[in-house]
Amino acid sequence: MGEVVGQDERVRTLLRALVRRVHELGPLEGGAPVLDVQELGVRCVLTPADRGDGAVLSPREREVARMVGLGFTNKMIAAALGISLYTVSTHLRRIFAKLDVPTRAAMVAVLAGQRVVDG
Template sequence: MIRLILVDDHPVVRHGIRGMLEAEPDLTVVGEASSGPEGVALAAELRPDIVLMDLRMPGGDGVEATARIVATMPGVRVMVLTTYESDRDILRAIEAGAGGYLLKDASPAELAEGVRAAARGETVLAPSVASTLVRQVRSPAPPTLSAREAEVLRLVARGLTNADIGRELFIAEATVKTHLLRAFAKLDVADRTAAVTRAMSHGLL
């Protein structure tokens, strides 16, 4: 028997999910909570196999609760069940350690099978969620510059030499070169002009 707890701030939603799951002979809901902190406490008390976790709840964030459960309760798996599928929500939940991410429009059969798969240790993702993660992997994050690297490149864009930049910022010329080389590496370029052009294209200057 797979034991679950439900964490959702809407009692009607919890009632509906409980009804769907308990119609299955191998699934049982052993507890309910209405916020992230309540879910963490209940998971610690009951040690279920699966926690079905909503993300956005007035009483406490589901992502933070997921991270706490995963970090402190080995063997308890968290599966997100939510209406939200923004890139930020998905990435935060997966990074927190969620073993699955399903949407509330899943059919009863999809939900039950997702719970069983999560209990077996598999990762369960709604198709739209999987597509988002693939897109994120294929689209590398834009480069970032430190405040000083950006400052140096802004002065390069104004036509200043390394010596001029050193005098402007009250740093050694060798330090200016160090900042430039780090910026080149982050921007994947080999010269000053390309560095300024790429930094501007990414909105870094």
Template sequence: MSTGTPITVVVADDHPIFLDGVLGALSQRDDLVVVGNAQDGGEALRLVRELQPQVALLDLRLPVMTGVEVLHAIRRDDLPTRVVILSGELGSAAVYEAVQAGVDGYLTKESDRRAIGEALVAVSRGGTVLAPEAQAALTQEVRGRVQDDAPVLSPREREVLRMIADGLSGPEIAAELQIGTATVKTHTQNVYDKLGVSERAAAVAAAMRRKMLE
């Protein structure tokens, strides 16, 4: 039993029953205190910004903003909160994207209550925790990627990527390039596939790390 100050946590999951279960499990520990909970990523980010908990426990596929999008915002704003993804999704690309974005922990929803609590404690102390299933998925993804970490984009794909980085919407890109919105979607998906990501923020982050926007 801990006698120190409890670790502050924000929890976000869009499934009320699962959320209640996690909240109930964490309430049984005296070394953790949930200071806020949410059912979408936008509200989760608001709570993190307002409360600045030590750890945020986020579902991956939250509405409004995904868990990874919330993670990107936390890192961008240089907030002190560390992030653990708790998800039923263990696709290798999803795990890789979260790790690439700087996640501090990735757990499966099959994790038992004790494991979740211990992971939050470990992460709050600076550790990194990956469930065995997440480790296996990450290894698979890394092995499947080519040695060259800078994928080759066509000139048009580079134009679309740069406009995405500038914050333009799909219709705005279509108007700027004088092409159809369906064509923009095709180019955008090609960019995502080549960068190994699934959404705009991750594409921009990956391109910046690879110095593709300079």
């Protein structure tokens, strides 16, 4: 059992080194696989992670953000989701912090993939 654990740790160390080296190579284009190999019946594919802004939000935060984008007020969102106004405000504060935006309009722009210009 100890030998297997040691081998697992060696594999993890090698994978971390590989990922660091790929990161050092610079930005990766279009999500195409960087590495696609099959060894001993195991296929290993290394692709760039999707870093879309929506990915950092929880499912509930995405739902609140979607409703803001549709023009819902906090009160309307609370009623539609069956949550309190305080909870809606908390979700919005967390979304703003995660996306590093100060307003609802900036949040919607970021999530729509538009560049936000500081005013």
